[in-house]
Amino acid sequence: MDKENNALIIIDVQKAFDDKKWGDRNNLSAEENISKILTLWRKKGWQVIHIQHMSENPEEVIITKKVNSSFIGTNLEEFLKLNHITTTVITGLTTPHCVSTTIRMSGNLGFNTYLISDATAAFGLKDQNDNYFDADTIHNTSLANNSFATIGTL
Structure with missing residues (x-):
């Protein structure tokens, strides 16, 4: 990858997710x-963008959001385009x-989008009928239900 056209986007890596209220999590x-x-x-000096993470590094961009997508109600798309980011x-x-909402938007907006599956995680969830699905099932189903990004691992 070339410094001029790629960005690492780190979404919502925050202490709030350490709370037990979220339940069991995969990929610790x-x-x-x-x-x-x-x-x-x-x-490598490549572009780093934190979403809702308060980095102390002034070279890194911090974008706050109020909804699932990192693109809605933020300047992320504008920032990427102004900086000639294509990936x-x-x-x-x-x-x-x-993560899923952001990769969908990134792909739909025409960016070459990559998702690092072992650098993401999910919590177990219940469906509308109160059936519980463990964190690995939720994570793997989310990855399987994706046609917007190329999925890789570290």
């Missing part, structure tokens, strides 16, 4: 994997919500 090494990717990105590499929390 997601944050460690995100850290490894972030370290590589910083070493997004997406990581973060949670796979079926903010």
